Amino acid sequence: MGVMKLLFLLLTFSASTAVASPHAPLTSRAEAPNLGYQELYSLQKEFYEKFRYPNNVKEAESINSTVFSEDVQGRVSDTRTFSGRELNTEYIFGLFIPNTNSTSIIGQPLDYEIIQFTANQNIASATTRVQFVFPSFGNKTLPVAIDTWITWNEAREITQYDVTFRWFGFLLDTLVKSLDSDATKAREKAAQAIAGSICDAHESHCKGGNQQYESRDECMEYLTKNTRLGQSFELGMDTLMCRSVHEIMIKFRPDVHCSHVGKDGGGMCDDKYSYVEKVEEDFFRNSPWIPTVF
Numbered sequence: 001m002g003v004m005k006l007l008f009l010l011l012t013f014s015a016s017t018a019v020a021s022p023h024a025p026l027t028s029r030a031e032a033p034n035l036g037y038q039e040l041y042s043l044q045k046e047f048y049e050k051f052r053y054p055n056n057v058k059e060a061e062s063i064n065s066t067v068f069s070e071d072v073q074g075r076v077s078d079t080r081t082f083s084g085r086e087l088n089t090e091y092i093f094g095l096f097i098p099n100t101n102s103t104s105i106i107g108q109p110l111d112y113e114i115i116q117f118t119a120n121q122n123i124a125s126a127t128t129r130v131q132f133v134f135p136s137f138g139n140k141t142l143p144v145a146i147d148t149w150i151t152w153n154e155a156r157e158i159t160q161y162d163v164t165f166r167w168f169g170f171l172l173d174t175l176v177k178s179l180d181s182d183a184t185k186a187r188e189k190a191a192q193a194i195a196g197s198i199c200d201a202h203e204s205h206c207k208g209g210n211q212q213y214e215s216r217d218e219c220m221e222y223l224t225k226n227t228r229l230g231q232s233f234e235l236g237m238d239t240l241m242c243r244s245v246h247e248i249m250i251k252f253r254p255d256v257h258c259s260h261v262g263k264d265g266g267g268m269c270d271d272k273y274s275y276v277e278k279v280e281e282d283f284f285r286n287s288p289w290i291p292t293v294f
């Protein structure tokens, strides 16, 4: 326990200057509530119940899901950070809904099983194995291991989440390779299909001031010639994979999301983040990630 905790402290805080210790006062936040193990386990399950399709449709329709606090902060490995209730309702619940108009790497979550879990105070760490069906890959069904750290507030709203899709590169490779036995051809097919889908969504929803490309042809030309498909860790970078994730969001709020599929990536899909910045990022403000009561 002592060694693990020390290791965790080192990993979490050594590189950070703004948060000197896990017990440092947070920016004007109340003390984290002590919810207890049983309740945290129930909250974890409640989250996945709402995350699974079709329950996520109802949650997405609420626009501001009360699963999240108003000031919720989220981070998803291999993409970016997401702040606020409305944006998180879109990315966590709105993203994983079937859309026959899109060709995308996104699937729909079905059955889930929490296979690793521990919790203390208002923090839970879990691994959940979720069965996803992938409509753009012939309805292939694959399990996905999702590692989560989550904090809740007194109102039982999620105030922070830090999510890692475990073996995500392996998953993506498995999906893409299912398109063609030749790996290079498989990536080419994926790139063409994903670019076409992004450009269709742009044609349908990004009008007037939200328009990013002059025409569908210009969109295809740009995305197939200037934009790489992307590796598994590049869903927050200047790639087709990144724009593919954000394409699904366009229909919710074109004014917010059209720029993310545009040429400069609208602050979501560009190459500005370095590896070191990613690792040393000091993002979370709402609650400590290490219990303050034992």
Ligand SMILES: *[C@@H]1O[C@H](CO)[C@@H](O)[C@H](O)[C@H]1NC(C)=O
Binding pocket: 062, 063, 064, 085, 086
């Ligand atoms: C969702 O919350 C945002 C931020 O508080 C607010 O501006 C917006 O009007 C809300 N939308 C709905 C439909 O409640």
Ligand SMILES: *[C@@H]1O[C@H](CO)[C@@H](O)[C@H](O)[C@H]1NC(C)=O
Binding pocket: 099, 100, 101, 204, 251
């Ligand atoms: C799919 O595209 C059609 C035609 O552009 C449109 O009417 C429909 O609303 C779209 N569906 C979704 C789920 O975006």
Ligand SMILES: *[C@@H]1O[C@H](CO)[C@@H](O)[C@H](O)[C@H]1NC(C)=O
Binding pocket: 135, 138, 139
């Ligand atoms: C995948 O499943 C959906 C819903 O059951 C169905 O509408 C669609 O035709 C299926 N697609 C393929 C490629 O089998």
